[in-house]
Amino acid sequence: MSNLEQTLSIIKPDAVERHLENEIKEMFKNNGFSIVKEKKIQIEKSEAEKFYKVHETKPFYSDLCEYLSSGPIVVMALEKENAVLGNRELMGATNPKDANEGTIRKKYGISIDKNSVHGSDSVENAKIEINFFFKD
Ligand code: IDP
Ligand code: MG
Numbered sequence: 001m002s003n004l005e006q007t008l009s010i011i012k013p014d015a016v017e018r019h020l021e022n023e024i025k026e027m028f029k030n031n032g033f034s035i036v037k038e039k040k041i042q043i044e045k046s047e048a049e050k051f052y053k054v055h056e057t058k059p060f061y062s063d064l065c066e067y068l069s070s071g072p073i074v075v076m077a078l079e080k081e082n083a084v085l086g087n088r089e090l091m092g093a094t095n096p097k098d099a100n101e102g103t104i105r106k107k108y109g110i111s112i113d114k115n116s117v118h119g120s121d122s123v124e125n126a127k128i129e130i131n132f133f134f135k136d
Contacts, residue, residue, distance in 0.1 A: 005083040008129035010118035013071035037077035037134050045069040075133045087119040
């Protein structure tokens with residue numbers, strides 16, 4: 001049965017800064033994802049705080065929002081069958097040290113905070129996150 005989904009992906013500042021944008025996009029395309037929406041932007045810390053609101057009680061929340069707003073990012077809506085889970089698999093574990101071989105975070109991630117990419121964690125959140133960056 002067909003289950004075409006979209007998920008929000010962000011190439012984070014550490015990866016944009018190291019000019020990894022095209023290599024990471026190639027990994028998405030090589031794994032069957034279509035990039036259906038895309039823009040390169042820099043956001044304010046206040047916007048990052050809204051985006052990461054689910055983490056507001058975590059000790060790393062302020063640093064996380066500071067970091068996401070520290071430089072240009074590439075936000076994309078990726079489309080594929082079962083895109084949400086597929087992207088989580090392709091990204092790898094949050095901590096690059098724990099990420100499997102062949103994943104984006106294993107290949108490019110520097111540390112748990114500078115882990116190169118964001119991906120939605122559920123279909124419901126994917127819709128909210130895509131709408132956050134791409135309001136029609
Ligand atoms: P995810 O990005 O794999 O979904 P989340 O738990 O949703 O991971 O955390 C969001 C982001 O917050 C992570 O990608 C990472 O950049 C950062 N983060 C998560 N845990 C820690 C931590 O323990 N210390 C510092 N930063 C963290
Ligand atoms: Mg998450």
